[in-house]
Structure formats: C-alpha cells, structure tokens
Amino acid sequence: MNPTRVLIVEDESRIRKFLRISLEAHDYIVQESRLGVEGLELCAARQPDLLILDLGLPDMDGMQVLKRLREWSDLPVIVLSVRAAEAEKVAALDLGANDYMTKPFGVSELLARIRVLLRDRSPDSTSPQVLESDGLKMDLVTREVTRDGQAVHLARKEYDLLHLLLAHPGRVLTHRHILTEIWGPDRNEETHYLRVLVRQLRIKLGDDPTAPRYIQTAQGVGYRLAPGAD
Amino acid sequence: MKQAQTHQPSGALAMPHWKAYFIALTSVIVTTGLAFMLHRVLPLASLSLLFLTGILIVSARMGLRAGLAASILSFLAYNFFFTTPQYTFAVDDDGDIATLLFFLIMATISGNLAARMHREMRQRQDSLHRISKMFEFGRRMSSAAQTGQVLTALVEELAEELDSPVAVLVPGEDGRWSEAARTGSAVVPLESLQEAWDRGSDEPLALDGRLFLKLGAGPAAMVVVGRPPGQQEAQDLARSFCDQAAIALDRTLLASDLDEARVATEREQLRSALLSSLSHDLRTPLASVIGSTSSVLECGTAISEDDRNELLRNTLEEARRLDRYIQNLLDMTRIGQGGLSLDRNWVELHDIVSGATARLDLVPGRFPLTVDIPPDFPLLWVHGALIEQALVNLLDNATRYSPLDGHIGITARQQGDQAIIEVTDEGPGIPPGEWEKVFDMFYTASDSGDSLGTGLGLAICKGMVAAHAGSVAAGEGPGGKGTRMRITLPLAQQASPVPER
Numbered sequence: 001m002n003p004t005r006v007l008i009v010e011d012e013s014r015i016r017k018f019l020r021i022s023l024e025a026h027d028y029i030v031q032e033s034r035l036g037v038e039g040l041e042l043c044a045a046r047q048p049d050l051l052i053l054d055l056g057l058p059d060m061d062g063m064q065v066l067k068r069l070r071e072w073s074d075l076p077v078i079v080l081s082v083r084a085a086e087a088e089k090v091a092a093l094d095l096g097a098n099d100y101m102t103k104p105f106g107v108s109e110l111l112a113r114i115r116v117l118l119r120d121r122s123p124d125s126t127s128p129q130v131l132e133s134d135g136l137k138m139d140l141v142t143r144e145v146t147r148d149g150q151a152v153h154l155a156r157k158e159y160d161l162l163h164l165l166l167a168h169p170g171r172v173l174t175h176r177h178i179l180t181e182i183w184g185p186d187r188n189e190e191t192h193y194l195r196v197l198v199r200q201l202r203i204k205l206g207d208d209p210t211a212p213r214y215i216q217t218a219q220g221v222g223y224r225l226a227p228g229a230d
Numbered sequence: 231m232k233q234a235q236t237h238q239p240s241g242a243l244a245m246p247h248w249k250a251y252f253i254a255l256t257s258v259i260v261t262t263g264l265a266f267m268l269h270r271v272l273p274l275a276s277l278s279l280l281f282l283t284g285i286l287i288v289s290a291r292m293g294l295r296a297g298l299a300a301s302i303l304s305f306l307a308y309n310f311f312f313t314t315p316q317y318t319f320a321v322d323d324d325g326d327i328a329t330l331l332f333f334l335i336m337a338t339i340s341g342n343l344a345a346r347m348h349r350e351m352r353q354r355q356d357s358l359h360r361i362s363k364m365f366e367f368g369r370r371m372s373s374a375a376q377t378g379q380v381l382t383a384l385v386e387e388l389a390e391e392l393d394s395p396v397a398v399l400v401p402g403e404d405g406r407w408s409e410a411a412r413t414g415s416a417v418v419p420l421e422s423l424q425e426a427w428d429r430g431s432d433e434p435l436a437l438d439g440r441l442f443l444k445l446g447a448g449p450a451a452m453v454v455v456g457r458p459p460g461q462q463e464a465q466d467l468a469r470s471f472c473d474q475a476a477i478a479l480d481r482t483l484l485a486s487d488l489d490e491a492r493v494a495t496e497r498e499q500l501r502s503a504l505l506s507s508l509s510h511d512l513r514t515p516l517a518s519v520i521g522s523t524s525s526v527l528e529c530g531t532a533i534s535e536d537d538r539n540e541l542l543r544n545t546l547e548e549a550r551r552l553d554r555y556i557q558n559l560l561d562m563t564r565i566g567q568g569g570l571s572l573d574r575n576w577v578e579l580h581d582i583v584s585g586a587t588a589r590l591d592l593v594p595g596r597f598p599l600t601v602d603i604p605p606d607f608p609l610l611w612v613h614g615a616l617i618e619q620a621l622v623n624l625l626d627n628a629t630r631y632s633p634l635d636g637h638i639g640i641t642a643r644q645q646g647d648q649a650i651i652e653v654t655d656e657g658p659g660i661p662p663g664e665w666e667k668v669f670d671m672f673y674t675a676s677d678s679g680d681s682l683g684t685g686l687g688l689a690i691c692k693g694m695v696a697a698h699a700g701s702v703a704a705g706e707g708p709g710g711k712g713t714r715m716r717i718t719l720p721l722a723q724q725a726s727p728v729p730e731r
Contacts, residue, residue, distance in 0.1 A: 191576050
C-alpha cells in the first residue's frame, strides 16, 4: 500500500512543524501550505489522501476553502478550530468537513481521528452486511443487534440511530445531520427528540451516560460512536 | 390655572366692584330687617350694634370699600327707619344726632380695621401658598437625580405658576444656544437672549416681551419665560425656583462626577488585580514549561528516559493549565462585557458532566469521583458549553483543595421547577463568613498554602449560571466536612415528547 499523503494548510509555522514531525514519525508523507489558495491548488495537483485545514488563514476564510474544495472533491478533511466556537465547528461539518480538532490539541487525538477517516475510505467498505465496533454488532439483513454477544432489542428509531453511528465509527455527526436522517428535514431543529432517543439507546446498550463507552457527546455539536480499538 | 388665580394677591378684592357693593347693600337690607324684628324688645342704641356687626362682617369679607359703603348705607337706614321721626332723614333728638355721628365714626374705624385684617390674612395666605409651593418644588428638586430631571421639573413648575410657556437654553461652545428643556411654544428672540446673558444680571430681566432669568452661579443656562407675570411676587417666585434649581443642578453634577470617580476606581482596582493575577498565573506554569523543556534540551542523554518523559508530561500538564486559565480570562471578559450570548438547546446533564470530567481528566474509577444523577433527570434548556464550564470550574476547585484520596461527588436532583446540581469535596471547607465572598473576582482562600487558584474560576461559574437565571452557593459539605457547591437552575417547560417511538 502506498504511503498516505497528508496536506496541512495552516499559517502558524510552529503548528505545521509539530504536525509534520509527528505525522512523518507515523509514516505519513506531509505537504504544507500556509495559504488557502495555494492549499486548494495543491489539493488539485497532488491529490493528497487527507487535508488538515485551519479555519483562520491569512488569505481566505477556511470555510471558503472547504466550500470550494467540496465542489470537486470528497477528500477527507479535518478542520482546526478554536474553542468556544461551536457554531463554527457545526458550520464546517455541515459544509462537508469530516471532523474537527479544537486548538490546542494533543497529537495522539489527531492521529486517532486521521486513522478513523482513512479507515472509512479503505476499499473493503463495500456495503457490508454486518457492522461492528467494540463489541457491538449489527446485522443489517436480520436487523439483529448484539452487545458482547447479548441480544439488544431496539425500537425502530433507536435502530436507525445506532445504524447511522455504526456506519461512521469515530466520526462526529451533527445534530442536524442525525435529525435529518432519522426524522426528516422538517424536524432538524428538534434536538430534544435526539436527546431523548440517545438517552433511551444508551440505557438499552448499558452505556454509562457520564462515561460513555459507545455514544460520545460532542457538546453543542453532535454525537460520535467511540472509535473502539483497532 | 386655578391655582394661578387663587394666589393672586388681591384675591377677593379683584372681584367686580358692583358685586361687592351689592353684597354690602344686601347685608344692610338683611340687618335692617332683623332690626325691625328686634326694635320692639331692644333699646334703640342697641340696634346700632346690630348694624355695626353687619358692617364688620362685610368689611372683613369684602374689604374696605364695601365696608365703607355698608357703613354709609347702614347710617342712612338707621337714620331713616329707626331714629325719630321715623321714615325721614330728619332727626329730632340731639342725642340721636350724637348717636348717629358716633355710629358713623365707629362704622368707619371698625370697617377699616376689619378690612386691614382681611388684607393681612390674604397676604399671609399668599405667602403660605408661596412657601408651600417652594417647599414642594424643593422636594421635587432634591428627588431629581439627573440634570435632565431638574430642568424638566423647573420648566413644568414655572409654566404652571406663571401660566406661560417656559424654556431653558444652554450656550454651546460655538456661541450657539441649544434648548435643554421647554414647555409650550415660546419663541425665544436670540438677540435679547444674548443681551440678557451678556448682562449677567442676578435680577430677572424683562426684555422684548419676555422675562429672562439666569440659572446657576457661574450661569450655566438661561431661563426664558414667554409671558412675563406682572406681579413682583410672581417674579420673585420664579427667581427662587431658579435658585433652587441651580443648587439641585450643582448636586446632580457633583453626584455624577462622584459616580464616575467610583467606577474609575473600581475599574482601576480590577485592572491591577487582573494584572497581578496575569503575571502570577501565567508565569507559574510558564516557569515549569520553560524549565522542563530547557532541561530536556540541555541535558540530552544525561537524564534517563523516564525522567525526560516526566519532564515532558509536566510541560504538557502546565500548558493545559495555561489553556484553562486563558479560557477563564476570555470567559470573564465576555461576562464582564455582558457579551455572553446564550445559545440554548436541550442538553442532557449527563453529557455536561461527562464533558466536564473528561476535560479535567477525572475519570470515575481512576479517580475517587462518584456521579449520582437520576436516570429520569429532565433535560436542561441551557447553553451546554457554558454550564459545562461552570461545572469544570467547580470541579477544578474541588480537586485543588481536596486531599489526594479525597472523595468528590456530583449529585443532581429535581426540586419543583428547579434543577439542583451539587459538587462536594472533602477538602478543608470554607468558613461560613466567606461563603459569598468566594464568588468574588480574584478572591482566593486566605489560608490556602498552595496558591494555584486564579480567583477567577468561581466568579465565572457564578456569571455563567446567573446568565441562565440560576444561582450558585457555597456551603458545608456532607457530614460537616469539606465544601458543598450548589448550582440551582430553573427548569424550562419540557419540550413535547418524541413522536412515534
């Protein structure tokens, strides 16, 4: 398998430096750019496997970069954002970013997110019959769900939610995205439906809500299924 | 209007003369009638007393002229009807002539006296009225807190007293006049205004059909009365009003100066507290960061791998602390500027707790932390990130003051339409006298040997909870040990249930 190529678009040279060092230490090939326009050109010319995109760039808004990129590419994108800007994160995710990291962040977490995104893209994901993650198993044909071998009986919407999460393990899904998928676009503001549904699902999965093993909350953004051990 | 008339100094005397004379005539007719009824039982001389009584009443009520008229009419009636020969103005008896003469003199003197009494009483009423007016005005002035209120009260009272439009004009730096307050629609002739201003006279100045009064010692403004009152008393009253208003203006200006000074002092205190907090709380972790990383660079392979990792972990921890501190500073600024915009949503308390404990790396099981939230605890209608920050700060505080193996508890319960969230620790506790003070900005426990606190955390917690119309209070921990921090949040009406489960 060819080494994975990661493009970093970030104007802070010190952040680029530690990203380059740690990514290269994990056998990724790293390209860097400090400008949005140049970053877009590199995406087109070099076809990287993953983009790490800072939202605050000197020449253009990171959101704009994302929007333009999504016009012609479904390249996985992790955006870097500052804290206390949940709305920005949600907007970036809705614009097609695949995940986000909040600055300041640790490298181990970033590496985990990169692995999740790249695994999502690996070629063996040809519509599987069974979805699995960390002891959870969902058979899409028989609609049976088991946790550590024990059968779990889910209502229809609970099943739909778990299906959605299991299809993208480790990926954060925004409230709006989940609501639209499960209740339809008319109800994508009714977050309390989702809160109640998640509560029910956690109870059925025996998940501790204050230290969840499966369904993790991204406060103000959405939910993600814990990536589980690789 | 009504008051303006009743306080006219000449009150009843100003009523039409014919009416006063008519009343004088009526009273004489009534007196004559009474005298007719009584002249059989009373001696003639006593009847004159009856007439005198009538004259006194008329004089006291209607003033001097009516009194004199009543005297003459009474004299004639007495002469005509009662002295012999009756029904003529001729008088037989010399004694009767003397009686008549004395009667006339007495009537004139007593009428005069009564009228003077009447006038003095009027004047006293007038001055009483003026005093009560001044008193009332003074009270209104002293309750006016701002310059605008003083001026509005002044023009309103003056307009009512003088029954005229009134305006207050203030000179600008460019020599233009601007209107500060007005009632009615007085046209102010600018040349006369300027002239009155230039003269700077203390006395009210009548110019161009208007009355100009200055306001303030080093006059700050001019008061213009559209229709100047004729009486000196009214002018005097207007002047006293202006004097009182000037005092009130001085006071409001002084008060606003004091207020500004107080705010400036507080801001200064806060700024210096912030600066000293900054230099201490940013430098302490930076000292560890610089010391640890430079040790790794300098010593190279001379230190063991374990030690190097220890130093690097140290660096990471301190950097995270810096991050938390900076977050606190940002939050504080937002709270301080009232720029805390709430992005409310339905939030599960469990999620807030798990977010907060994760950020502080307080994993239940690895840390003596218990969380007790009923499974059916209602959803909160809050800005999740802010309540999470409030909880992070409480937990941060609890861990900081807890002994190493000290137990920390998070509990929640519903009480009526309120959510109660408590964080307890087994630290040294807070003396009851400081239960409120701990939420003040830059307050840190007086006897905390380890000064890790920034004095911002609890103030921020309070600010964020208060932004949700909730409250946070400190108290004694369970069993009288440690501290209990209690967040109370109003519960919103729960949203409609989920359709088609």
